Amino acid sequence: MTMKYEEVAAKGEFSAEVAEWVEAFDEVVASGKQNGVELLEALRLRGRETGVVIPYRLSTRFRNTITPDEELPYPGNREIERRIKALIRWNAMAMVHGQNKKDPGIGGHISTYASLATLLEVGYSHFFHAKYTGADGRELPGDFIYFQGHASPGVYARAYLEGRLNDDHLKNFRHELRDKPGLSSYPHPWLMPDFWNFPTVSMGIGPINAIYQARFMRYLENRGLIEKTPRKIWAFVGDGETDEVETLGAISLGAREKLDNLIFVVNCNLQRLDGPVRGNKRIIDELEGVFTGAGWNVIKVIWGGDWDPLFARDTNGLLLRRMEECVDGDLQTYKAKGGTYIRQHFFGKYPELLEMVSDYTDEQLTNLHRGGHDPIKVYNAYKRAMEHKGVPTVVLAMTVKGYGMGSAQSRNATHSEKKLTDEGLAAFVKRFNIPIPEESAKQATPFRPPQDSPEMVYMQQRRSELGGYMPTRSLTAAEFKAPGLDYFSEWLAGSGGRAVSTTMGYISILRHLLKHPQIGKQIVPIVPDEGRTFGMESVIRQVGIYAPEGQRYTPHDKEMLLFYREEQDGQILEEGITEAGSMASFTAAGQAYSTYKIPMIPFYMYYSMFGFQRIGDLVWAFADARCKGFLMGGTAGRTTMLGEGLQHQDGHSHLLASTFPTCVSYDPAYMYEMAVVLQDGIRRMYEKGDDCFYYLTMYNEDYAMPAMPEGAAEGILKGIYKIRAAKSGEATVQLFGSGAILNEVLRAQEILAEKYQIAADVWSVTSYTELRREAIATERWNRLHPAEAERKTYIATALAGAKGPIVAASDYMKSLPDVLAPWLQSEGRCRLVTLGTDGFGRSDNRAHLRRHFEVNAESVVGATLSRLAREGKITGKKAKAALVDLGIDSEGKDPARA
Numbered sequence: 034m035t036m037k038y039e040e041v042a043a044k045g046e047f048s049a050e051v052a053e054w055v056e057a058f059d060e061v062v063a064s065g066k067q068n069g070v071e072l073l074e075a076l077r078l079r080g081r082e083t084g085v086v087i088p089y090r091l092s093t094r095f096r097n098t099i100t101p102d103e104e105l106p107y108p109g110n111r112e113i114e115r116r117i118k119a120l121i122r123w124n125a126m127a128m129v130h131g132q133n134k135k136d137p138g139i140g141g142h143i144s145t146y147a148s149l150a151t152l153l154e155v156g157y158s159h160f161f162h163a164k165y166t167g168a169d170g171r172e173l174p175g176d177f178i179y180f181q182g183h184a185s186p187g188v189y190a191r192a193y194l195e196g197r198l199n200d201d202h203l204k205n206f207r208h209e210l211r212d213k214p215g216l217s218s219y220p221h222p223w224l225m226p227d228f229w230n231f232p233t234v235s236m237g238i239g240p241i242n243a244i245y246q247a248r249f250m251r252y253l254e255n256r257g258l259i260e261k262t263p264r265k266i267w268a269f270v271g272d273g274e275t276d277e278v279e280t281l282g283a284i285s286l287g288a289r290e291k292l293d294n295l296i297f298v299v300n301c302n303l304q305r306l307d308g309p310v311r312g313n314k315r316i317i318d319e320l321e322g323v324f325t326g327a328g329w330n331v332i333k334v335i336w337g338g339d340w341d342p343l344f345a346r347d348t349n350g351l352l353l354r355r356m357e358e359c360v361d362g363d364l365q366t367y368k369a370k371g372g373t374y375i376r377q378h379f380f381g382k383y384p385e386l387l388e389m390v391s392d393y394t395d396e397q398l399t400n401l402h403r404g405g406h407d408p409i410k411v412y413n414a415y416k417r418a419m420e421h422k423g424v425p426t427v428v429l430a431m432t433v434k435g436y437g438m439g440s441a442q443s444r445n446a447t448h449s450e451k452k453l454t455d456e457g458l459a460a461f462v463k464r465f466n467i468p469i470p471e472e473s474a475k476q477a478t479p480f481r482p483p484q485d486s487p488e489m490v491y492m493q494q495r496r497s498e499l500g501g502y503m504p505t506r507s508l509t510a511a512e513f514k515a516p517g518l519d520y521f522s523e524w525l526a527g528s529g530g531r532a533v534s535t536t537m538g539y540i541s542i543l544r545h546l547l548k549h550p551q552i553g554k555q556i557v558p559i560v561p562d563e564g565r566t567f568g569m570e571s572v573i574r575q576v577g578i579y580a581p582e583g584q585r586y587t588p589h590d591k592e593m594l595l596f597y598r599e600e601q602d603g604q605i606l607e608e609g610i611t612e613a614g615s616m617a618s619f620t621a622a623g624q625a626y627s628t629y630k631i632p633m634i635p636f637y638m639y640y641s642m643f644g645f646q647r648i649g650d651l652v653w654a655f656a657d658a659r660c661k662g663f664l665m666g667g668t669a670g671r672t673t674m675l676g677e678g679l680q681h682q683d684g685h686s687h688l689l690a691s692t693f694p695t696c697v698s699y700d701p702a703y704m705y706e707m708a709v710v711l712q713d714g715i716r717r718m719y720e721k722g723d724d725c726f727y728y729l730t731m732y733n734e735d736y737a738m739p740a741m742p743e744g745a746a747e748g749i750l751k752g753i754y755k756i757r758a759a760k761s762g763e764a765t766v767q768l769f770g771s772g773a774i775l776n777e778v779l780r781a782q783e784i785l786a787e788k789y790q791i792a793a794d795v796w797s798v799t800s801y802t803e804l805r806r807e808a809i810a811t812e813r814w815n816r817l818h819p820a821e822a823e824r825k826t827y828i829a830t831a832l833a834g835a836k837g838p839i840v841a842a843s844d845y846m847k848s849l850p851d852v853l854a855p856w857l858q859s860e861g862r863c864r865l866v867t868l869g870t871d872g873f874g875r876s877d878n879r880a881h882l883r884r885h886f887e888v889n890a891e892s893v894v895g896a897t898l899s900r901l902a903r904e905g906k907i908t909g910k911k912a913k914a915a916l917v918d919l920g921i922d923s924e925g926k927d928p929a930r931a
């Protein structure tokens with residue numbers, strides 16, 4: 034063992050007595066490393082007892098965690114694997130380069146995969162299991178891999194060699210809209226549903242989803258829904274990507290819940306897009322500290338094997354010290370400039386080091402590898418990671434961005450490199466020994482050796498031993514029968530005059546669903562520390578909160594009926610205050626129908642304000658992953674969520690929801706509406722198999738829930754139905770209401786009739802978004818079929834014969850009803866008058882909030898009369914007097930601007 038400490042001791046920093054102690058320690062270590070660990074642990078305890086506490090250092094020396102003497106020999110054929118890797122490198126490069134030559138600006142990345150190739154290939158040849166075999170011989174799903182998204186050309190290139198993709202695919206990289214099938218830029222299950230599982234390319238999304246995936250796997254195991262297998266979740270993460278809060282923000286969950294099924298590999302190529310990740314520091318040191326602090330097992334793979342002989346010569350630790358003097362910016366420059374520069378500036382700093390490499394040529398110095406490019410080092414790191422028990426492992430692998438790309442290597446601009454020069458391509462082919470003529474090289478022609486070549490045989494054999502190709506996304510049509518509408522009869526019947534909120538109503542539906550004999554166990558209630566606010570105590574009592582270690586304490590409320598119950602097989606995921614974490618759980622559960630072949634039905638309930646606007650990018654990835662489930666936005670509505678004010682009162686989540694192509698959103702007013710939507714949602718997603726998800730808003734205002742009017746179900750689902758026709762006479766005005774504001778609209782109908790003798794119909798609009806989508810689709814069809822009979826939109830059909838202006842009010846922004854404006858025209862004039870809650874929320878009670886935002890019954894009446902005056906149906910004078918009468922301040926501040 035090298036005594037690096039001697040170097041410090043030599044400077045006289047330690048006393049002779051300390052030196053003796055260190056010597057004794059060395060002897061203990063010589064008798065076994067574990068003995069050394071025990072001794073240090075004992076000393077630490079003793080130190081604490083005697084009051085000697087040293088500050089904890091979370092990063093160790095800048096060298097590999099695994100020493101050469103601990104390394105296991107490589108189990109594969111290195112030479113063949115090197116050739117396979119070279120072929121993949123070439124095809125990835127040829128694909129991107131070729132496409133950019135043909136279609137300048139189409140983009141793609143070549144330098145990230147160049148740095149990642151060994152890290153992936155060692156996995157492909159020796160670790161990534163496509164499937165496992167269960168105890169009864171059944172085939173079980175394999176490992177999950179979260180690839181660095183922009184390394185996808187390398188993943189495609191391997192699939193091409195494997196024969197899963199053909200030349201046409203490669204030719205159509207980033208050309209998805211042609212007659213031949215194309216390859217998506219990045220991992221998008223939506224676009225390549227047989228290939229990709231996990232969308233990763235938005236930085237930070239992959240890592241947090243991987244963590245919660247690992248936890249969800251344990252959840253399914255602990256609940257007995259899947260068999261325990263040694264399967265792993267691998268997440269390949271960029272070092273720049275670790276800047277994202279999502280990447281590191283949830284790592285403590287890994288150790289807390291003992292997720293030893295999770296392996297992070299951070300590709301530390303020291304660069305991001307614009308420049309160095311930590312030019313003035315070392316990202317590996319920083320990440321080592323962060324992950325160690327979070328309780329992970331950290332394995333550093335910094336230096337390649339060709340440094341080992343130099344370390345062996347480094348008897349006084351000077352080489353390591355020199356390495357530690359360098360910051361990442363230096364390390365990047367060395368790789369960009371090569372051997373001569375390295376000799377002069379790295380080794381040249383100390384004569385002893387210069388001497389150490391005097392028998393090395395400049396080329397040899399150029400080619401001193403980094404750990405992430407050395408299969409033996411990587412293999413050993415992965416092997417340890419696989420075997421590590423109790424906590425997750427992070428492999429911090431130092432690599433070179435643009436590895437092997439000649440003058441483009443390790444340059445700040447490397448990330449954006451899409452093409453090499455013709456000479457660069459020829460040099461690449463030569464360097465990696467690709468057996469193609471120079472001319473083909475310059476044309477960036479893909480190359481696949483014959484099926485019976487040693488490389489192909491070896492590669493196929495490795496994959497077949499590991500269970501098949503990866504990534505692969507597949508579905509097995511699971512038998513699923515959704516409960517019928519009669520299962521929800523309790524909510525269709527109304528509350529019998531009892532005042533309840535839709536939130537409470539939802540909780541009672543959830544409890545009912547959890548009891549369902551078939552699908553009950555597949556329901557996954559998810560909540561971020563708002564369970565009690567939402568009245569979930571009864572659900573906690575019913576199915577328990579998931580806690581992998583059970584409940585290790587006696588809850589203080591144990592004697593109470595609704596105590597805080599944690600169980601190893603608890604069904605609720607109570608995530609704590611993390612909407613991102615909750616969303617990641619929702620994602621793991623929402624794609625379980627494909628990843629685990631179990632159609633789990635997640636219900637994620639949260640404050641609607643902290644949904645789309647806070648974690649919208651995770652929702653986007655959720656949609657990309659073809660996930661299913663129910664987002665339940667609680668305490669919805671800018672005026673219904675009272676008291677809390679500006680940052681709590683949501684008046685726009687429905688607009689945000691409308692931007693997600695597969696999100697079906699509803700703003701139900703009554704429980705029967707919610708029941709109809711939930712029933713149909715389960716049927717549509719799980720029985721019919723649509724890859725969509727639902728967003729429902731829920732209010733915390735108590736009011737009586739009416740029974741479902743006859744025949745309302747279709748309209749509820751389509752987005753609109755007439756809920757109360759004018760009591761007497763034909764209506765001359767149409768009123769639209771949604772969510773809790775529907776009650777205000779119904780009150781307005783009465784005021785209009787009683788005080789102003791105006792007959793109005795009231796419509797419940799459950800989804801402006803769905804109505805608009807239908808209308809757009811119908812309109813598109815009409816546009817594309819000008820010679821055929823025009824089709825009628827649903828909104829037009831529903832409103833057929835309904836006369837007069839339309840006044841719409843909701844607890845959301847005016848833009849929401851406005852999305853229907855194009856279909857609500859009459860004689861060149863828009864019939865629609867919109868009331869909504871534009872502007873920042875305020876702290877006050879509902880009556881004041883609704884008056885302020887002009888969505889109370891009086892405002893609806895005022896808006897109606899005002900419009901009738903403009904249409905000449907009543908006099909302006911009468912309308913003006915009415916406004917005064919209704920208590921509306923015509924000169925008051927505009928809430929949208931105030």
Ligand SMILES: Cc1ncc(C[n+]2csc(CCOP(=O)(O)OP(=O)(O)O)c2C)c(N)n1
Nearest residue numbers: 145234235236271272273274302304305306
């Ligand atoms: C949320 C988000 N922000 C920005 C980008 C643009 N982007 C793509 S790759 C990249 C740099 C990635 O650097 P790193 O994670 O170190 O990966 P490397 O390519 O170096 O392996 C950036 C900023 C993105 N994809 N996602």
Ligand SMILES: [Mg+2]
Nearest residue numbers: 272273304305
């Ligand atoms: Mg990087």
